[in-house]
Amino acid sequence: MRVRVLLVAVLVCGLFASGSAAVLVDTPLTAGEHRSSIDAAVERSNGLASPPTSTQPSLRSDPTASALACPVAAQSDGVPHDVAESRIVELYPNPTTPENAGEFFVLETPPETSLETWTVTDGHTTASFPNETVSGRAAVTIDADETAALTDDDPLELEGHLRLATDGDSLEIRNGSERIDTVSYDDAPEAERWYRSDVDGESGNSSTGVGSGQWWPRGATCLPSTDVTAEDATAFVLPDSPEIPRETIRDADEQLSLAGYTFTSDAITSELVAASERGVDVEVLIESGPVGGAPAATEPTLEALEDGGVDVRVTGGEHARYRYHHPKYAVADETVLVTSENWKPSGVGGASSRGWGITIENAALASDLGTVFDADFEGRDTESGTSYLEDGSFAEPEDQERSPSEFPSNHPPESVEIDSVELLFAPDNAEPRLRELLEGAEDEILVKQASIGGPDVSLVEETIDAARRGVDVRILLDSSWYVEADNAELKAALEQTAADENLPLEVALVEPENRFEKIHAKGVIIDGETTVVGSLNWNDNSLQNNREVVLAVHGDEAAAYYKAVFDADWEGGTWSLPIGLALGVVLALLVAALIGRRYISFGDSRRSVADKVSDSQIDYDSGSNVIDPVTPEKRPDEADPPDATRSGPRDGNRSRRGERDR
Numbered sequence: 001m002r003v004r005v006l007l008v009a010v011l012v013c014g015l016f017a018s019g020s021a022a023v024l025v026d027t028p029l030t031a032g033e034h035r036s037s038i039d040a041a042v043e044r045s046n047g048l049a050s051p052p053t054s055t056q057p058s059l060r061s062d063p064t065a066s067a068l069a070c071p072v073a074a075q076s077d078g079v080p081h082d083v084a085e086s087r088i089v090e091l092y093p094n095p096t097t098p099e100n101a102g103e104f105f106v107l108e109t110p111p112e113t114s115l116e117t118w119t120v121t122d123g124h125t126t127a128s129f130p131n132e133t134v135s136g137r138a139a140v141t142i143d144a145d146e147t148a149a150l151t152d153d154d155p156l157e158l159e160g161h162l163r164l165a166t167d168g169d170s171l172e173i174r175n176g177s178e179r180i181d182t183v184s185y186d187d188a189p190e191a192e193r194w195y196r197s198d199v200d201g202e203s204g205n206s207s208t209g210v211g212s213g214q215w216w217p218r219g220a221t222c223l224p225s226t227d228v229t230a231e232d233a234t235a236f237v238l239p240d241s242p243e244i245p246r247e248t249i250r251d252a253d254e255q256l257s258l259a260g261y262t263f264t265s266d267a268i269t270s271e272l273v274a275a276s277e278r279g280v281d282v283e284v285l286i287e288s289g290p291v292g293g294a295p296a297a298t299e300p301t302l303e304a305l306e307d308g309g310v311d312v313r314v315t316g317g318e319h320a321r322y323r324y325h326h327p328k329y330a331v332a333d334e335t336v337l338v339t340s341e342n343w344k345p346s347g348v349g350g351a352s353s354r355g356w357g358i359t360i361e362n363a364a365l366a367s368d369l370g371t372v373f374d375a376d377f378e379g380r381d382t383e384s385g386t387s388y389l390e391d392g393s394f395a396e397p398e399d400q401e402r403s404p405s406e407f408p409s410n411h412p413p414e415s416v417e418i419d420s421v422e423l424l425f426a427p428d429n430a431e432p433r434l435r436e437l438l439e440g441a442e443d444e445i446l447v448k449q450a451s452i453g454g455p456d457v458s459l460v461e462e463t464i465d466a467a468r469r470g471v472d473v474r475i476l477l478d479s480s481w482y483v484e485a486d487n488a489e490l491k492a493a494l495e496q497t498a499a500d501e502n503l504p505l506e507v508a509l510v511e512p513e514n515r516f517e518k519i520h521a522k523g524v525i526i527d528g529e530t531t532v533v534g535s536l537n538w539n540d541n542s543l544q545n546n547r548e549v550v551l552a553v554h555g556d557e558a559a560a561y562y563k564a565v566f567d568a569d570w571e572g573g574t575w576s577l578p579i580g581l582a583l584g585v586v587l588a589l590l591v592a593a594l595i596g597r598r599y600i601s602f603g604d605s606r607r608s609v610a611d612k613v614s615d616s617q618i619d620y621d622s623g624s625n626v627i628d629p630v631t632p633e634k635r636p637d638e639a640d641p642p643d644a645t646r647s648g649p650r651d652g653n654r655s656r657r658g659e660r661d662r
Helices: 003-016 035-045 143-148 243-250 265-279 298-307 363-377 387-390 430-439 460-467 480-503 540-544 558-571 579-596
Strands: 087-093 104-114 118-121 126-130 133-142 156-157 169-175 178-185 192-196 211-217 227-228 232-238 256-260 281-287 313-314 327-333 335-339 353-361 380-386 414-417 419-424 444-449 473-476 506-511 521-528 530-534 548-554 640-642
Touching: 003 178, 087 169, 133 143, 133 460, 143 178, 192 387, 227 363, 243 265, 243 327, 243 335, 243 353, 243 380, 256 363, 265 281, 265 298, 298 313, 298 387, 313 387, 327 363, 335 363, 335 530, 335 548, 353 530, 353 558, 363 419, 380 387, 414 558, 419 430, 419 521, 419 540, 430 460, 430 521, 430 530, 430 540, 430 548, 444 460, 444 558, 460 473, 460 480, 460 506, 460 540, 473 480, 473 558, 480 506, 506 558, 521 558, 530 558
Parallel strands: 133 156, 256 281, 281 313, 444 473, 473 506
Antiparallel strands: 087 104, 087 192, 104 133, 118 126, 118 169, 169 178, 192 211, 227 419, 232 353, 232 414, 256 327, 313 380, 327 335, 335 353, 419 548, 444 521, 521 530, 530 548
């Protein structure tokens, strides 16, 4: 296929050369003895503790920045705090219950507030509050019994009849003739809660007096980033060191939690089963409906895990908390492994992808990540592996299996000293924190991605701004045939900006030259001091809708290790073009890709996927013939998605989150 596409590209380029230049009900969680802000925040996300009145601030440098910051308060000990005025702070108009039974809003009041003459109205109907004296938070409802199952706040039943509209409305609370508070909300996505986002102490918008807020899926975590002191780590890359993930699993003695997007590795399956057989408590959580459907090889591996005593769950489906469960990590006792690679031969198996990974032994870090695993594993949108195998469908296997590839180990794993590590999550906190790190760059930024969602992705914009400050920027992208045209187009656009503004910014498409098959890393190195490793793709969906896990590792030894790999991949084979030829070649590649895509077959998906998904919105994983079922011209993969869309709580027109569905 690659040969066919390149031949077409050559022919089309020849045409240009001959002419002129072309222009849930969640449960309480525990995670050992370590308790941090992560534990408290997870409890609040699940309705297990009362959040404070303020919400997580946006970027320090730009209060109006569009980077997503989760609306549930990120810093609290879970202890109720007195407030100065009464306000509506949460809304839940569209639960998953029949006929929205139990819908409610949360009222927050100062101590000993009398509700004797209070009413609430939507402008059409009015209901009265009970003649009670209240303090703090209460879930106001017309059906206290149903509401009690949906929130940890005490229900407060209204007298009369008032329904919360799912297509948007305004609510006003009055004490006799005095207006107490007014809030307005837009269409209510199913299974999502509205959280007030006014500045603490202000009742509503400064010009209208109406409170505003943001939607967030019920049961989705809303976490602060955590920063723990650590002393050493093992840095590794793939395909060079596939033994590291297996050794990490092999060393587990008591508890082993593994999270992933796709899972088809026989070798990892064998290690997990062996761990279970020696008495380790093993849990696995994967995505139930990856782009293009679950690969056929998923079925026998999950069956083997179930038969081997491993507790398997899958997450997703209608009303899922996250568009895709896309992290790739493991917590083995007090050791954390985070990587960019999926749990399959082409990923952690070392048979294809250039990926980055790291292991860190640290009890606090393991506890924090373990707590998040528990929250995801026990969520309302998960089902057992047994149930999934009974009801699920799997993509057809390839007609002809590829022989496993073998690549040299040019970059062996290395034990490195580190100073600290930050644990970041999407959609909770990764985007604003990564923007801060890029904003603070002074000397150099190195970016390695399979593909990037476009020049208007917030992290790209921050990187360009860094180049405008004089920071040297290099961006290395994959050149596989299914992303080559898009990456060439982005390269041309960024290089044009660099030429127009005389910026120290370079972009290259890699030529693997038998060192690996394709780039699948999602890495960043900042100032030779901070290295970002994890599952996060540089596109809006990955930043704002997926579950992603990322480590920001601080320490020059770790940065030097990954920089050496970056430089070797950059210098070992990249291609670039004079800007005058770039547009013509980009058009040639686009035509070639369109012709080549005619020959792609595709399989079924377990879940519906929204229409109008652009090519630039999917990040691809391996060379299988499984592709997006809605758009048959898409490129192959057992997909790393991630700007693809599907049904669920983040479905529909969600432009307020910066998603660019096309």
